Amino acid sequence: MKSEKEKMLAGELYNALDPQLSEERLQARLLLKALNDAREDQTEERTRILRELIPNTKAGLWLQPPFYCDYGYNIVTGENVFFNFNCVVLDVAQVTIGSRTLFGPNVQAYTATHPMNYKERATGLEFAKPIVIGEDVWIGGSVVICPGVTIGDRTVIGAGSVVTKDIPADVFAAGNPCRVIRPLEQ
Numbered sequence: 001m002k003s004e005k006e007k008m009l010a011g012e013l014y015n016a017l018d019p020q021l022s023e024e025r026l027q028a029r030l031l032l033k034a035l036n037d038a039r040e041d042q043t044e045e046r047t048r049i050l051r052e053l054i055p056n057t058k059a060g061l062w063l064q065p066p067f068y069c070d071y072g073y074n075i076v077t078g079e080n081v082f083f084n085f086n087c088v089v090l091d092v093a094q095v096t097i098g099s100r101t102l103f104g105p106n107v108q109a110y111t112a113t114h115p116m117n118y119k120e121r122a123t124g125l126e127f128a129k130p131i132v133i134g135e136d137v138w139i140g141g142s143v144v145i146c147p148g149v150t151i152g153d154r155t156v157i158g159a160g161s162v163v164t165k166d167i168p169a170d171v172f173a174a175g176n177p178c179r180v181i182r183p184l185e186q
């Protein structure tokens with residue numbers, strides 16, 4: 001029989017109150033508290049906590065605290081990814097981020113979702129869909145990225161957008177819902 005964690009990672013309905021998952025979220029929250037409380041000049045301490053919290057990352061991941069996520073290990077980044085202040089990544093499913101991608105302040109990436117039917121929702125079971133963000137992407141401030149979305153390489157997402165569907169590579173897209181505004185010459 002599958003564990004609740006296996007179901008969660010497979011995108012199936014799962015129970016988030018499962019003891020193993022609850023413990024993993026607790027450990028992540030303790031690391032986040034330490035990260036967010038570290039002083040600006042405690043660079044080595046921040047780097048150490050960040051490596052423990054987000055182990056699946058290449059060199060140069062940096063973020064301006066505060067930062068929030070559910071598990072940390074479901075965030076997979078290339079090199080030199082940057083998050084500005086106050087970003088939230090609900091990494092219930094995997095969130096893949098390509099090298100040199102930049103996040104403005106208050107960006108929120110949600111893999112977590114609930115059944116639309118209220119009776120199913122009332123069971124407490126939920127599920128998640130992965131998010132994929134390409135290389136050299138710039139996500140403007142206060143963008144919300146919805147579950148299951150893919151954003152292509154080198155694309156720019158305008159500030160305040162709500163990205164509900166996939167956005168291709170090499171475009172400027174913006175708005176709620178986020179739509180392609182124009183191609184970008186590279």
Ligand SMILES: CC(=O)SCCNC(=O)CCNC(=O)[C@H](O)C(C)(C)COP(=O)(O)OP(=O)(O)OC[C@H]1O[C@@H](n2cnc3c(N)ncnc32)[C@H](O)[C@@H]1OP(=O)(O)O
Pocket residue numbers: 084102103104105139140141142156157158159160161172174175181
């Ligand atoms: C990593 C960091 O920390 S970043 C720091 C935070 N900074 C930001 O978040 C800034 C984000 N910047 C933006 O959102 C800017 O709008 C940009 C840079 C993406 C685009 O700027 P421009 O190239 O000047 O946009 P451009 O003039 O081509 O706009 C084209 C159309 O898109 C619209 N548009 C531009 N940005 C947005 C937006 N965020 N939301 C909705 N529509 C937008 C414009 O109003 C324009 O519409 P129109 O043709 O009807 O007049």
